[in-house]
Every structure is written in C-alpha cells, then in structure tokens.
Amino acid sequence: MFTIENQVTGKVFRTDGDSAILDDALIHGLNFPYGCQKGFCGKCKATIIEGEVGYEGGIPNGITPEEVADGMALLCQCRAKSDVALVIDELNSVADIEVRTLPCKVQSIERLNHDVTQIFLKIPNAESLQYLAGQYIDLIHPDFEPRAFSIANAPGNDGLIDLHVRLIEGGKFTNFIFNQLREKSLLQLEGPKGDFFFREDSKKPVILMAGGTGFAPIKSIVEHAIATKLDRSIYIYWGVRNEVDLYMDLPQQWANENDNIHFVPVLSQSNEDWQGRKGFVHKSILRDFEDLTGYEIYACGPPEMVKSAAKSFVEQGMIQDNFFSDAFVFAFTGKK
Ligand SMILES: Cc1cc2nc3c(=O)[nH]c(=O)nc-3n(C[C@H](O)[C@H](O)[C@H](O)COP(=O)(O)OP(=O)(O)OC[C@H]3O[C@@H](n4cnc5c(N)ncnc54)[C@H](O)[C@@H]3O)c2cc1C
Numbered sequence: 144m145f146t147i148e149n150q151v152t153g154k155v156f157r158t159d160g161d162s163a164i165l166d167d168a169l170i171h172g173l174n175f176p177y178g179c180q181k182g183f184c185g186k187c188k189a190t191i192i193e194g195e196v197g198y199e200g201g202i203p204n205g206i207t208p209e210e211v212a213d214g215m216a217l218l219c220q221c222r223a224k225s226d227v228a229l230v231i232d233e234l235n236s237v238a239d240i241e242v243r244t245l246p247c248k249v250q251s252i253e254r255l256n257h258d259v260t261q262i263f264l265k266i267p268n269a270e271s272l273q274y275l276a277g278q279y280i281d282l283i284h285p286d287f288e289p290r291a292f293s294i295a296n297a298p299g300n301d302g303l304i305d306l307h308v309r310l311i312e313g314g315k316f317t318n319f320i321f322n323q324l325r326e327k328s329l330l331q332l333e334g335p336k337g338d339f340f341f342r343e344d345s346k347k348p349v350i351l352m353a354g355g356t357g358f359a360p361i362k363s364i365v366e367h368a369i370a371t372k373l374d375r376s377i378y379i380y381w382g383v384r385n386e387v388d389l390y391m392d393l394p395q396q397w398a399n400e401n402d403n404i405h406f407v408p409v410l411s412q413s414n415e416d417w418q419g420r421k422g423f424v425h426k427s428i429l430r431d432f433e434d435l436t437g438y439e440i441y442a443c444g445p446p447e448m449v450k451s452a453a454k455s456f457v458e459q460g461m462i463q464d465n466f467f468s469d470a471f472v473f474a475f476t477g478k479k
Pocket residue numbers: 279290291292293294307308309310311312313314315316317318337356357359360469470471472473474475476
C-alpha cells in the first residue's frame with residue numbers, strides 16, 4: 144500500500160497501486176476535480192512533488208510529454224508506484240463544477256414507506272457527474288417540466304445517483320414516478336445544481352436539520368463526512384409527522400458507529416407510544432443549543448420549516464453566514 148498526500152489540503156489516503164489515483168481519492172471522499180476519466184480532458188491534472196507514478200499503455204492524450212517531464216500527471220490514468228506527494232486544487236465551490244445534461248436509466252426503484260420512493264439512477268459508464276454533497280439535480284422527462292430532487296448519496300464515481308422522492312397529492316411528476324416509472328426507464332438529468340453543499344474548510348460543529356425527504360441531501364453530507372473521516376461534531380435532527388415517516392434507520396446507525404455523530408428524531412404528530420421528541424424539529428434544536436453562535440447549520444425540507452428555523456436560530460445567536468438551506472419549493476409553473 145502507498146500513501147498519497149495532497150499538499151494543498153494536507154489530506155492523505157492509501158492506495159494499493161492497482162487502481163488510478165483518482166479512483167482511490169474519490170473512494171476516500173476527496174473532491175479531486177475530473178471530467179472524462181479517460182485521459183482526454185486534462186481536468187484531473189496534478190503536479191507530482193515527490194514519488195513515482197506510471198501509466199498502463201503509455202502517456203494518455205490529455206497530457207503532453209513536456210508536462211510529464213515537468214512532473215505533471217493525469218490522476219484518472221496514473222497509478223502510484225511509491226508514496227506520492229502531489230498538488231491539486233480540490234473542489235470546494237460550485238463555481239468549479241460543470242453543470243451537465245446527461246441521460247440516465249432507472250437502475251432500481253423501491254418504496255421506502257407509504258409516500259417515499261427511493262430511485263437509483265445510473266448514468267452511462269462513459270460519463271461522469273461531479274457534485275458536492277448536498278447539491279440537487281433536475282429530472283427531465285419530455286412530458287413534464289423539470290423537477291428538482293436532491294442527491295442522497297455522497298459524491299463517488301460509481302455513476303449512481305440516489306434520490307428520495309415524496310409523493311405529492313395531485314402532483315403530476317411524483318405520481319408519474321410512483322405509478323409509471325420502472326426499472327430500466329430512461330430519463331435525463333441536469334446538474335449538479337444549488338449552493339446547498341457541505342463547507343469542508345470550516346472547523347465548526349455542524350447541526351443538520353431535515354424535514355421529510357429533506358433527509359436526502361443530509362444523507363449525502365453525512366456519508367461524505369464519514370468517508371472523509373471528518374472529526375467535527377455532527378448533530379442530525381430529522382423532523383417528520385409520524386414514526387413511519389422516518390423512512391431509513393441509517394441516522395441511528397451512524398450515531399451508534401461514530402462518536403462524533405448524534406441523532407435526534409422529532410415527530411410532529413406522534414402517537415402515545417412515541418417516547419422521543421415531539422413538536423417542530425427546529426424547536427428541539429433551540430431547546431438543545433442555548434447559544435448557536437459557534438455552529439454551522441444546514442437545513443433542508445419544506446419552505447415553512449426552513450423559514451421559521453432561520454428566523455429563530457438568528458434570535459438564538461446563529462451567525463447568518465453559517466446558515467445554509469435548501470427549501471423544497473415547488474417547480475410547478477402550471478404548465479405540465
Ligand atoms: C432544490 C430542491 C430540491 C428538492 N429535493 C427533493 C427531494 O430530494 N425529494 C423530494 O421528495 N422532493 C424534493 N423537492 C421537491 C420536489 O421538486 C417537488 O415535490 C416536485 O417538484 C413535485 O412535483 P409534482 O409534479 O409531483 O407536483 P406538481 O404537479 O408540480 O404540483 C402539484 C401540487 O402540489 C403542490 N406541491 C408541489 N411540490 C410540493 C411539495 N414539495 N410539497 C407540498 N406541495 C407541493 C403544488 O403547489 C401543486 O399545487 C425539491 C425541491 C427543490 C426546489
């Protein structure tokens with residue numbers, strides 16, 4: 144095994160030298176830039192400061208022999224031959240990321256409860272979608288206007304996009320998803336979009352507040368935090384109506400397995416058996432954190448929830464610049 148260090152961020156990961164350095168960087172949750180992953184576009188170019196890398200099958204087209212002689216390398220193609228110290232700017236802002244329109248196929252579709260369906264979309268092997276944990280895509284179908292859905296899995300390079308879709312009563316597109324979309328159905332996606340993404344350059348403890356399927360981007364953020372071994376404290380609050388709406392056990396598992404992760408589910412319409420928190424989810428946060436000055440807060444879900452949370456968090460010391468939110472406003476313009 145070899146150690147790879149990015150001297151720009153100080154982040155370190157291990158590789159067995161059998162896969163491309165980029166593949167292992169992405170598996171370890173590092174946001175290295177990339178495009179084609181085929182050695183053509185040059186987007187994954189890095190400078191090798193120390194150590195040796197090699198290419199199987201010769202120098203790829205996306206790098207010149209002069210650049211190789213100057214110590215540069217295409218990380219999507221090269222493999223480590225020793226410990227390596229390199230320099231590459233990791234993505235930390237949406238401005239660095241290209242918005243793409245890509246075909247995708249439904250790999251699986253599964254009901255998680257009475258009104259939430261999980262869809263895994265597969266993008267073609269020859270393509271890639273780079274995004275930051277927390278961002279969303281627009282789903283495109285010729286019969287409908289585009290509809291926004293948050294990406295629920297952490298950035299990686301398996302070409303899979305996890306979506307959690309709540310059925311909207313009378314909603315055209317979500318009814319189509321629940322009643323007509325099948326495995327192997329074809330769609331298009333456009334993305335990544337949005338400035339709701341996890342800020343990795345901060346050291347502050349993090350409060351993640353989700354309402355309903357607002358859990359989707361929170362899941363992406365936490366999976367990314369776990370993959371990158373983030374040691375900041377993470378407090379997850381998930382607000383839903385009833386226990387059945389907590390459609391995944393994952394947050395409790397994360398809390399059981401990671402000392403820095405804490406989970407509080409909050410039900411707004413609990414029955415008598417429920418022993419946990421009740422009421423509005425943001426009120427639970429206000430109760431637990433008397434002073435929110437030192438925290439970074441991410442909130443995602445219904446617009447009313449996000450709005451009232453933002454207002455009362457500021458009254459309890461939250462600094463506006465430390466608040467990030469995605470309100471699930473409706474895309475529908477009345478046409479289709
Ligand atoms: C950035 C962003 C990310 C999103 N991520 C997700 C996600 O991960 N999972 C998810 O389930 N949803 C998400 N949404 C909401 C999702 O886009 C809408 O629920 C969806 O567009 C509804 O489409 P529809 O065709 O079924 O409803 P429409 O036919 O467009 O609307 C039908 C009726 O339902 C109302 N309506 C529409 N959407 C909602 C809603 N969300 N809540 C309550 N009433 C609504 C409309 O006002 C209209 O009266 C996100 C929205 C945004 C803006």
